[in-house]
Amino acid sequence: MKIDTKCVQSGYNPSNGEPRVLPIVQSTTYSYDSAETMGKLFDLEEDGFFYTRLANPTLDSVEKKIADLEGGVGAMLTSSGQAASTFSVTNIAKAGDHIVCSSAVYGGTFNLFNKTLRDLGIDFTFIKPDSTEEEISVAFKDNTKACFIEAVTNPSLDVSDIELFAKVAHSHGVPLIVDNTFATPINLRPFEWGADIVVHSTSKYMDGHAVALGGVVVDSGNFDWNNGKFPMLTQPDETYHGVVYTDHFGKCAYIAKARVHLMRDFGSQAAPMNAFLLNLGLETLALRMERHCANAQKVAEFLEKSEKVEWVNYPGLKSSKYYDLAKKMMPNGTCGVISFGVKGGREEASKFMEALSLAKIVTHVADARTCVLHPASTTHRQMTDTQLKDCGVEPNMIRLSVGIENSDDIIQDIEQALKSL
Ligand SMILES: *Cc1c(COP(=O)(O)O)cnc(C)c1O
Secondary structure, three states: OOHHHHHHHOOOOOOOOOOOOOOOOOOOEOOOOOHHHHHHHHOOOOOOOOEOOOOOHHHHHHHHHHHHHHOOOEEEEEOOHHHHHHHHHHOOOOOOOEEEEEOOOOHHHHHHHHHHHHHOOOEEEEEOOOOOHHHHHOOOOOOEEEEEEEOEOOOOOOEOOHHHHHHHHHHOOOOEEEEOOOOHHHHOOHHHHOOOEEEEEOOOOOOOOOOOOOEEEEEOOOOOOOOOOOHHHHOOEHHHOOEOHHHHHHHHHHHHHHHHHHHHHHOOOOOHHHHHHHHHHHHOHHHHHHHHHHHHHHHHHHHHHOOOEEEEEOOOOOOOOOHHHHHHHOOOOOOOEEEEEEOOOHHHHHHHHHHOOOOEEOOOOOOOOOEEEOHHHOOOOOOOHHHHHHOOOOOOEEEEEOOOOOHHHHHHHHHHHHHOO
16 A cells, blocks of 8 residues: 555454444453453463553554554554653663764753653763764764664754664664654655664644644564663563563564553553544645645745745755755655744744734644744753754744645735734
């Protein structure tokens, strides 16, 4: 099936007399006729639903759909994108370990890694998203367990060279984890460029309507964990009577452990209702991404021509330093998010935003409705100026998330707001 067909059809295939629409299984628990059968489920000897913290039929279908969209062997939904990022790393790194991470990552990811996980004993080295092969390579240490990047970064819209990061990570014997939230599998499938694990905040384009928080971790099944660096996957887990994940689950070792270990212990399970809503969003993801990208391209070109605008950053513009890389990895477009600076700085940025009428000021990004945000005073407000610059955020940066309305109306709204400056 083509990817737009997968959006609609994958993950759920009813048999005779079953509901055509994915049912919401609003149940924490599942009944069995013997304690022994149940015991086998607990010991991972048999497959089946027994408690929604570990698996639920509604979630299962949506996980299968997303794994199919990304071209992976398995996926795990989480209650938020933050939980997905946390699990993607803590599944293979513990206190004393080290992760190489791009400095251009979502503000929440940066806080999680730089503060919270650091406090728990996992060390991080942050490197520029456009680092050279040498610059990436020197960041690795003996105790490095993964490299984490964002494909198209929020909010700075850097485009990471996945092929290059994957090559360097693999040469150091560790997997590449890619946050693919902004591009979505419609525009970019990181596994095709060598990534091993993908995470998403499904709260953004995948849901697409800003109705449900969620995240997902997807496993390519391609990484060979048997190189001595990942005992948590290749040595017996006593909490499951000595199961060895790589032996028992083969190519699905990473994603199986994330579920039966991390989800069992930390929780953060997605709610069945939210998985249902996410699935509705996924059904139209291909259609929406096409419109988001077409609209954003027009808006970016309009902004670039305006004399009230100091700079525009959109990978679909020829002026972007990422134009060629974006065209190579994402020939159909990147995403609907543009960042730009109005002339004059912080104050003019606020004035412009307040003069908008169709586009609302919200924290959210990447949904059907056009919206704007000033990162320096909101999502990134806890950062110092140097940290801001390191992750590509200028003080006058406006993040414009172009929706799927008619582009004429979006441009008209922007035009009248620029005139008020
Ligand atoms: C929003 C976002 C996250 C965090 O996801 P939540 O669903 O808000 O927890 C992670 N990465 C990126 C790129 C995001 O845009």
